[in-house]
Amino acid sequence: MIEIEGLTKQYGSTTVVDAVSMVIERNSITVIVGTSGSGKSTLLRMINRLVEPTSGRVLIAGRDTEAEPAYRLRRRIGYVIQGHGLFPHRTVAENVATVPRLLGWEPARIRDRVEQLLEALQLDPASYSGKYPHQLSGGQQQRVGVARALAAEPAVLLMDEPFGALDPIIREKAQDDLLEIQRKFGTTMLVVTHDIDEAFRLGDRVAVMSEGRVLQYDRPEVLIAHPADPLVARMTGSSERAMRLLSLTTAGEAALPGTADGSAHEGPLIPAGASLREALSELLWRGSDCGTVVDGDGKPCGHLTVAAILARGRPR
Amino acid sequence: MTALDVLLRRPAPARDAPAFPRIDRLGALLALVGAVALVLLPFVDFKANRILPGDPHGLAQVLPTWAALGCEAMFAAVAVAALLASNALLRLTAALAGIVIIAAALAAAADALTPLHNHIVRVAPGAGFWLLLVALGLLAADAIARLHPGPGIRVLLLALFLGIAGLSLAHGTFDRVSIMREYAVNASAFALAARQHVGLSLGSLAAAFIVALPLGIFCHRAPRLQPGILSALNLIQTIPSIALFGILMAPLGALAAHVPLAAELGIRGIGAAPAVLALFLYSLLPLVANTVAGLKRVSPATVEAAHGMGMTRWQTLLSVELILALPVILTGVRIVLVQNIGLVAVAALIGGGGFGTFIFEGIGQNAIDLVLLGAIPTVVLAFSAGVLLDALVEVLDQASP
Numbered sequence: 001m002i003e004i005e006g007l008t009k010q011y012g013s014t015t016v017v018d019a020v021s022m023v024i025e026r027n028s029i030t031v032i033v034g035t036s037g038s039g040k041s042t043l044l045r046m047i048n049r050l051v052e053p054t055s056g057r058v059l060i061a062g063r064d065t066e067a068e069p070a071y072r073l074r075r076r077i078g079y080v081i082q083g084h085g086l087f088p089h090r091t092v093a094e095n096v097a098t099v100p101r102l103l104g105w106e107p108a109r110i111r112d113r114v115e116q117l118l119e120a121l122q123l124d125p126a127s128y129s130g131k132y133p134h135q136l137s138g139g140q141q142q143r144v145g146v147a148r149a150l151a152a153e154p155a156v157l158l159m160d161e162p163f164g165a166l167d168p169i170i171r172e173k174a175q176d177d178l179l180e181i182q183r184k185f186g187t188t189m190l191v192v193t194h195d196i197d198e199a200f201r202l203g204d205r206v207a208v209m210s211e212g213r214v215l216q217y218d219r220p221e222v223l224i225a226h227p228a229d230p231l232v233a234r235m236t237g238s239s240e241r242a243m244r245l246l247s248l249t250t251a252g253e254a255a256l257p258g259t260a261d262g263s264a265h266e267g268p269l270i271p272a273g274a275s276l277r278e279a280l281s282e283l284l285w286r287g288s289d290c291g292t293v294v295d296g297d298g299k300p301c302g303h304l305t306v307a308a309i310l311a312r313g314r315p316r
Numbered sequence: 317m318t319a320l321d322v323l324l325r326r327p328a329p330a331r332d333a334p335a336f337p338r339i340d341r342l343g344a345l346l347a348l349v350g351a352v353a354l355v356l357l358p359f360v361d362f363k364a365n366r367i368l369p370g371d372p373h374g375l376a377q378v379l380p381t382w383a384a385l386g387c388e389a390m391f392a393a394v395a396v397a398a399l400l401a402s403n404a405l406l407r408l409t410a411a412l413a414g415i416v417i418i419a420a421a422l423a424a425a426a427d428a429l430t431p432l433h434n435h436i437v438r439v440a441p442g443a444g445f446w447l448l449l450v451a452l453g454l455l456a457a458d459a460i461a462r463l464h465p466g467p468g469i470r471v472l473l474l475a476l477f478l479g480i481a482g483l484s485l486a487h488g489t490f491d492r493v494s495i496m497r498e499y500a501v502n503a504s505a506f507a508l509a510a511r512q513h514v515g516l517s518l519g520s521l522a523a524a525f526i527v528a529l530p531l532g533i534f535c536h537r538a539p540r541l542q543p544g545i546l547s548a549l550n551l552i553q554t555i556p557s558i559a560l561f562g563i564l565m566a567p568l569g570a571l572a573a574h575v576p577l578a579a580e581l582g583i584r585g586i587g588a589a590p591a592v593l594a595l596f597l598y599s600l601l602p603l604v605a606n607t608v609a610g611l612k613r614v615s616p617a618t619v620e621a622a623h624g625m626g627m628t629r630w631q632t633l634l635s636v637e638l639i640l641a642l643p644v645i646l647t648g649v650r651i652v653l654v655q656n657i658g659l660v661a662v663a664a665l666i667g668g669g670g671f672g673t674f675i676f677e678g679i680g681q682n683a684i685d686l687v688l689l690g691a692i693p694t695v696v697l698a699f700s701a702g703v704l705l706d707a708l709v710e711v712l713d714q715a716s717p
Contacts, residue, residue, distance in 0.1 A: 048624060050620070050623060050624060071623075071626045071627065071628045072626065073626075074623070074624060074625065074626035075625070075626030076626075079621070079624035079625065081617055081620060081621060081624065082617070083615075083617045084617070084621075085615070085617035085618050085620060085621030085624075086618070086621070087618060087621070087622070087636060088615075088618065088640065089639055089640055098625050098627075099625050099626060102625065102626055102627065102631075145621075148625070
């Protein structure tokens, strides 16, 4: 858990972050979203003290971050930046081993950890360990950046526009992979982005920032259904909010038991992992009122009707 | 053939089978220069003693007819290769063979013209010899450039060249050539001059590096002071070397006169002290400027990542920033070393020692062979230093792309 208490950063007479207080839950993904200049990156960088706050404090697991030298604090916190920032003169394995080496781990333990992480991020250790960053694609560089940040098993991972340098198709895959990594390692993640869709896709909770203040900090469906501020409403997009709401729920979560009329199959097949937005689109396209939800093995696990989906698109 | 092809002297892409081989433009120029040198200019100058003006001799006058004709035939073959061969390796072989032939011809001419046990006459390489050597050298350099050899091969070629030259000099092949006659008289002074020359060049480089590296890092960290520091160093560069040596004589002389410790340490108005100090000052700008440029090349994201991972400032500087800046910093070292080797020759004017001693003595005595005894090793030293450091920079640049 990260507790931010009255955190403020001023440069001269300009206040970049203005008395922000928030609590970031353990084992979840929290996203800070805002336009450029909203202070979101500065807020993130005050947590690992790359920026020293003017006032206020940060507690990680109840411990004040000022209690130890900044470089030691940072070794306990994973950090991923836009454009990955990999060391160009070091191999993939050496990059990933950076923090464990700083912490003085045994070479064998470092080797095992590097291998485990590269596998977890779908980079075959045998073929990628010895490569240099410039030999990798953008998506692979980004994954090495995440592996490097996770190397010393940090409880907290900070990410500053981690997918900013990726093209849209790779970005979606990278977002899915990050969700998977979070589930696997249970790391507390704090992600900064300017992309509201990315925020809703990743965030268990989302904070909207503007001019150094947090306007609203809540679960995505609450931000969509009950924006606390006109700016939040504008960002969540009032013309699209129903569809955004649908995209937060998967077909598996919303599936109704059994089949609509008792028969084995009816209508198009909808993967359980697809969002309701995708399910609705599929039903409209096929001109069908009803579809069968199937799990990863293709086994039916329920059904969905257009009416049931539409009901989910209204604020509750 | 595009303009770029001409510039890079790449063969134009073949369209149809050529009716006759294409003539290489550089080769044509060099062959012409070589022919002029061989036919119109003297190959050696024969002097009754070391300061009398020379008596010009062509190749045919000094070598037996068969040998002269053989040499000329072989030069013709080299010229044909320069004109028509497109294979760079063949061109390089021809150029190197040509160099071996003129060196052998020079040695043979000196042997033929020098009466037995006579140490007074001088057989000096003539204008024709030098011009041929330049033409062949350019042909070789062009062929090497076309081959794009890696750093290892370039160092190997240099070692081969120095090895063969050293062996033939040690063997006495050129003992009757005028420059080696001067060497024979000055052998012990030459060894001392060589030590002084290398010592002054490397010593002033080392001193400048120790000061310039922190200064460059400081300039990088304090961008507001950077223009001031760099223009001050730039101003020093604009002072001509002889003037700077002169400017330093007065204060260093005064220092020696008033501070006994300074005098005991060997600091005087003339000698090594002002030489080292001047070279040190000249070295600062390239080293500081390249350190700044090298550090600027390191991506800010990489530096931020290093801090974010929990590296201390020193760890970030040493294991990330300086390592990544190293190829550019070493390029500065290369510039300074080659520059210093040349400037040390001038420092002989104020008693700094080194190969320049022979140059200025030779000028004073009107003995051109003595001048060459100082000039040739200076050029070889600077050339070797350049090749070695270039190779090192390339190796490091490949290691950290």
